[in-house]
Amino acid sequence: MEGDLRIVPLSSHLLDLDLAAYRASSQAIHAHSAGRWPADLGRDGARRLMAVHEAEHVDGTAYAYAVLDHDGERELGCVYLRPLGEYLERTGTHVHDSRIDPERTAIVTFWLIDDQDLRPSTAEILRCIRQWVTRWRAAGPVYRCLPAEVSTLAALEAASDLRPITMTGQELPYLWFVDEHTGPPVLTS
Secondary structure, eight states: OBTTEEEEEOOGGGHHHHHHHHHTOHHHHHHHHTTOSOTTOOHHHHHHHHHHHHHHHHHTSOEEEEEEETTSSSEEEEEEEEEHHHHHHHHTOEEOOTTOOGGGOEEEEEEEOSOTTTSOOHHHHHHHHHHHHHTTTOSOOEEEEOTTOHHHHHHHHHOTTEEEEOEESOSSOOEEEEETTOOOOOOOO
């Protein structure tokens, strides 16, 4: 939990909250997925997708989380963590920053509900996500968004301790950011 938000694993017991947030956020969903996610996700499709997320979580291959309000009664969006190394290998993307160890780095992406009156600012949510990820004491994550994710991009650009990094060979025009203090990977014997 971070302040007025709760970040919890996305699981079948959240199906109704997740589906309501998804259906009420067509702009966010379209921008986050580059239009590749269905606009009219039905209950059966959502249930199948939730099962995939749960299996990935159990297998340790990827992690999907719901961002809930303090009471846990409304989903405000989702956060996804995926391994950077696997992504680079699968897509042929190249990272141009020797301080990043792809095998110890997670890609962090997120989308938030369209209704700005019901959710905190994107900058506040980004701050909460960064605090939450930092508590794990893992290698520094990289944050990724598309140009169409206007408020996410603005929050990433406005964070004084994040810096953009260059990736080439991408299928989509993703923009990438890393903590300014990310240093060289620690070598272990």
